[in-house]
Amino acid sequence: MLTIRTRAAYGAGGAVYAVKEAAYTMFVLLFYTQVLGLNGSLTGAVIAVSLLWDALSDPLTGVLSDRLRSRHGRRHPFMVASILPIGLGFIGLFAPPAGLLDNQWSLAAWLLFWSLWVRTFVTLFAIPHLALSAEITSDYHERSQVLGARLATLFLFSVLVPALALAFLFPERGGEDGRFDLTNYPLYGILCCAVCWVMATVTTFGTRRYVHSSLDEDRLPRSTPGLRELWRDLARTLHNRTFRLVLGQEIAVMTAYGTVATLNMLVWTYYWEFSAGDVSLILALPSLLAVALVLLTLRPLSRRFEKHQLMQLSIIGLILNCLWLYPLRMAKLLPPNGTTLVFALNFVFMLVFMYCFLLRAIQTQSIVADVTDEHEHDHGLRQEAGFFSAANLVNKFATVFGPLYGGIVLDVIGLQASMRPGGVPAPVLDGLAWAFGLGTLPGFVLALLLVLRINLGQARVAEIQAALRARRGT
Template sequence: MKSELNDRVPLRQLIVFGAGGLIPIALFNIAGQLIGLIGNISLGLSAFWLGVILIIPRVWDAVSDPIVGHLSDNTRTRWGRRRPYVLVGGISVALSFVMMWWVPKHESVISWFPSEGAFQWFQLSYILVSVLIFFSACTVFEIPHGALGMEITPNSHERTRLFSAKSFFGNLFAMATPWLFALAGMEIFKGPGGSEADGMRYVSILIAIFLIPASIWWFLDLKEPENVEIKTVSNEKRSSFWADMKYIVQNKNFIYLVVTVFTLAMGFNFVSLLNYYISIFYIYGGDKAAAGPLLGINGTIWAITGLLAVFPLNWLSPKMGKRNTLILSIALMVLAQVAKIFCYSKEYPYLMVIPTILLSAGMLFFFTLSTSMLADICDEDDLRSGKRAEGSYYSVYWWFIKMGSAFASLVTGLLIIFTQFDEAQVTRVDDLRGSVNEIRAELGKAEPSKPLQEFLVKAEQKAEALKQHLATEFQGGESSSTHRELLLQNVDNIQNELKNLNAMQRIERIPPSVDVSLAQLTQQTPQSLFMMRLIEISLPIILSLISLLFALKYPLTNQRCEEIQEALKKRNAGLPQPSH
């Protein structure tokens, strides 16, 4: 069905609404993935406890989403129902995003605590509080913003176009986000002895400087709808929160859609972080600097595919129908997972772009259509009850998705532990490398700030701490004894070189063998890496197939959606309606 002229979304509104995809698509995913990755491999925090504490903001998010949706449905201001939340939420997201990365780690703070374990609990608590604030700010922005997108036009396919614009611009911003890990690892951001955790502090400030003016722009330029259906909202009686929630979860079509999305989202959320680990520790043997460009390029290709995929989506959806196009998207994602069997290659690392293209297109189709299909459910509900409750429907929809994400945070941590990944090895190697880089930096100065022997002693202490871990706390198991012996041999090589340097009267450079041994020390056990690949590939396939079964039962076909729209137009025009 072609869009009527008065239902067509103007280009300016398409752009300004679409640009809001920066927060739910780009920033939300950064927080969900990088905070766990950097907390684990840069701060040395337990993957399990990171997973546990990241559940709490997700659970809170699931509670706050329906509250914000209900409040925005029942808000009446001179600026509309949704726009005030967009302004306040956007600015809050900017400020809390910066706060999230300033995890205390200075030695002066460490001295406050009786043990390293107590200090790590303090860091975990800081991450918990800051992520809670960030996710709450995202909710205040995204729920009213998404509800507004369902209201702007009454036309089903125009809504797909509108949410495609949100996906388009969200992925446009997301093109930069995969490079954040690489940027955070650059010396200009992290300093000579710092880690990615230090670098992300300053990268986050740059993002906030962009986001605050963008929030003001969204508030000023977004227009609340003026069609007849939404005008009646101002005359609606305000409803109670619990009555709205009970009413929405009794909608069978809504439940079919939610279970379809929830199941598939869980499958990929469980393993989304493992792709970083596989890239860094399997393909590049633990060399984070070498893996950075691949992660960045792969992420950029993901984003470009997402940008381009909106065009075939808007062509396919009217022809095939939303449900059939959704089924096609699931097939693309399953194919992507199968392709990873051959494309995770040490010899040809950039083969990763093949499953990336398939997965990005499939996910763009899937999540854009599911939101557009939610608007169709709101239309059907309006026809039956005469009530517009986009905010409540959108928030309950995200309640289920975020509960799945909360559960996924725990499962991800458990999966990483199950694979016997050794984050303590990674952080101790980083500490040792940082000390070696400090020596190298001092050698380049005309007037060193301290005697080089002080830096050498510090590096020797770091090497000994790593050796003790590998000798007494290594988690690889009996079958990994050969791997452990190789690591210990490399530590011995570094210790010998450091002792030789300390005995010299004049030090001119760090021997190349030190860097070679450091590179060897980043490698994880073969068993751990195999388990990561097996889980990362197979788990999403299983849950995608379950999701497909529910998608096949979803009853709102293209024909039924057109009938609903025609009936709504007749009702609002005061014309007699056919009986069903």
């Protein structure tokens, strides 16, 4: 039975991915466009290119990790090697030299280089770390718990790090909003570096008891992979019907999430006119409460519902949550910005969104872990990292839409770098709200239609695992 210490040690690794996501969803677009003056479409295109590379590097890392023959196992060597470069990458990302600021293409090249650096080394850590979950436990419910610990940490740090930064690194000083002060961003890079170094070290050494030599493992592919073998390993994962449906809903949901993540800071800053302190609260408090609620309700919900049923309920919640707050504001049924009610309604909106999104994500990754058993049953091979990396691949291809869409939106609606909250024309604000809605709701609806076709339940997983145990016994 998994101990709390094991879940906590494994879960700590989620902070690494969280810091990267928080940096790109909350600050990179704002920093490079509204502070440094880089063209919005060019910024979005650079981020999209780095995301494409990020997506392509996932399956490569997954296949290499699955095939690694080492006395230190298949996962930990990659995790250890990536820790130092991850932290250095965040420092470079948020500290461009002053000499580059007057040249659009040089600044774009700097953003591209450090984006590729950060995303590559986070992948080298995150994919083996994800695959490790299937090695820690094979229990149907414990898999949800261990992945729940990772995702709870991921969501916790994805809001805590930017919230603390907004409160202490980007406060208003002398009447100037700290989010538009160039000198604050290198400090944020250092903060990201420190968090990644500490949490990656905790999870790497805290899970060392699960290191098992893979030198003589019969269930692993034995050849050194070439391009054909890499493609074959990836393509083999797509033979599984459940996995194809999971990938489809992940693409749809993450396309919508990419829009939310990209535009959140902009709508909070300009549409709702929240201060940096307000944003830190609206970002942190609902998310912290949502994480706590998920951890409290995960076990009883998992005992009552199958994983795919919880996915369905979570996505229905996301859809319903899209249909009230922004339409009320556009219909002029809300009080003016700056009132307690407006803040409270945004609080509720974020709480529902984060709870449903986190619950869905846990079930998604837990089903992927179950699919690895089904794959071994059908093909005789363990490819945990291959499945998780394929899921991450489509996840990141989907999130390419967010920054690309967000950068184009800035140019189309005319939100200029010189504009400040309270001084943005009404048509620009309306365009921002429409862009937010049109980029989210269709993806959630499509995801629901796909999830309704998934039916891999506990009874089937137990049957598969029993067959695997019998096979290994012979």
